[in-house]
Amino acid sequence: MGLETIGEFGIIDRYARRLDRPSDRVLVGIGDDCAVLRPDSGRHLLVTSDMMVAGVHFLEEHTTPEDLGYKSLAASLSDIAAMGGEPLCFFVSLGPPASTEPSWVERFFNGMGNLSQRFNVPLAGGDTVRSERTVVDVTVAGQAEPGRILSRSGALPGDAVLVTGELGASAAGLALIVQGLAEGPLPGWVLHSAEKALLAHRRPMPRLNEAFVLAESGLVHSMMDISDGLAGDIAHVAAQSGVGAEIRVNSLPVPKWLSSIAALCKASAEEWSLYGGEDYELLLTAAPDAVERLQQALRGATGTNLTDVGHITDSPGVVMAETGVRLRSAHQHFGSPPS
Numbered sequence: 616m617g618l619e620t621i622g623e624f625g626i627i628d629r630y631a632r633r634l635d636r637p638s639d640r641v642l643v644g645i646g647d648d649c650a651v652l653r654p655d656s657g658r659h660l661l662v663t664s665d666m667m668v669a670g671v672h673f674l675e676e677h678t679t680p681e682d683l684g685y686k687s688l689a690a691s692l693s694d695i696a697a698m699g700g701e702p703l704c705f706f707v708s709l710g711p712p713a714s715t716e717p718s719w720v721e722r723f724f725n726g727m728g729n730l731s732q733r734f735n736v737p738l739a740g741g742d743t744v745r746s747e748r749t750v751v752d753v754t755v756a757g758q759a760e761p762g763r764i765l766s767r768s769g770a771l772p773g774d775a776v777l778v779t780g781e782l783g784a785s786a787a788g789l790a791l792i793v794q795g796l797a798e799g800p801l802p803g804w805v806l807h808s809a810e811k812a813l814l815a816h817r818r819p820m821p822r823l824n825e826a827f828v829l830a831e832s833g834l835v836h837s838m839m840d841i842s843d844g845l846a847g848d849i850a851h852v853a854a855q856s857g858v859g860a861e862i863r864v865n866s867l868p869v870p871k872w873l874s875s876i877a878a879l880c881k882a883s884a885e886e887w888s889l890y891g892g893e894d895y896e897l898l899l900t901a902a903p904d905a906v907e908r909l910q911q912a913l914r915g916a917t918g919t920n921l922t923d924v925g926h927i928t929d930s931p932g933v934v935m936a937e938t939g940v941r942l943r944s945a946h947q948h949f950g951s952p953p954s
């Protein structure tokens with residue numbers, strides 16, 4: 616039985632409304648022609664959209680509806696974090712095929728509910744249409760103090776390049792899934808690591824608390840979140856700041872257990888940490904003499920590590936510090952234009 620049994624309004628009333636909670640900042644949520652938001656006075660409004668298309672961003676046969684809901688909201692919350700912002704509410708536009716079971720839609724919204732509650736971000740609206748293939752758009756509205764907004768364009772030559780948490784775990788989880796190893800059976804020596812990799816891939820935690828501490832410090836020059844891989848994303852910071860970067864690959868915060876998954880998948884942990892996307896860690900630059908203060912502040916407030924992985928240079932391009940070799944750039948939809 617497909618969605619014709621409950622219809623568009625059934626989807627909205629049964630499943631979406633559960634995530635619509637009253638708040639001081641969302642005066643009108645689901646049900647009217649527009650949501651009405653009231654950011655705190657003196658704050659700028661931030662808005663970000665992220666789209667997920669079946670077959671392009673996720674493999675339907677390998678993605679539960681809960682994980683799809685969770686990840687599509689996590690990606691947009693991570694964008695708010697990347698600017699140093701605080702989320703106010705989110706909007707979901709959902710296009711499932713007509714044959715989709717109502718329980719799929721329920722599970723999709725449940726996956727979002729997990730994050731929506733954790734960060735106290737209500738669902739305030741969206742749109743619901745029928746589609747040939749599943750498409751999801753999540754838009755998040757947030758706010759930030761004008762002087763605390765962190766863009767990609769503020770990196771200065773000499774800055775240290777810093778990343779929160781660890782890199783490469785999400786790519787390891789994806790490799791397990793794509794190679795058909797995620798459902799097991801797996802050898803005992805790799806079981807625990809495989810669980811961590813799959814969790815990192817399926818349930819990335821947006822770094823909202825970390826972003827708040829970093830923005831408050833007033834010490835960060837530029838920031839973005841790592842969605843396409845460190846190498847590609849630092850290239851965006853460098854290009855938008857009119858600078859270059861050297862990355863010390865030997866300093867990357869690669870979890871120790873990653874090597875066992877790399878051995879199992881016949882892949883390279885270093886490649887995953889440099890080029891693997893979807894870790895949703897924060898990538899930032901700051902003056903070298905601010906690094907220790909930032910590390911202490913972040914660890915003290917959130918328990919999250921901040922690792923110094925390189926520095927900003929004044930010659931364009933991103934190179935490996937150890938070898939001087941240029942790092943590959945990011946994946947682009949529609950392919951890369953000839954250079």
Ligand code: ADP
Pocket residue numbers: 627631644645646647648649706707708709738739740741742743
């Ligand atoms: P309109 O025709 O005015 O665009 P809709 O009938 O599309 O209104 O939507 C009715 C209400 O339900 C609106 O408040 C809209 O924001 C909300 N809504 C629709 N789809 C979703 C969804 N997938 N998630 C959350 N809210 C939704």
Ligand code: MG
Pocket residue numbers: 741742743
């Ligand atoms: Mg509509």
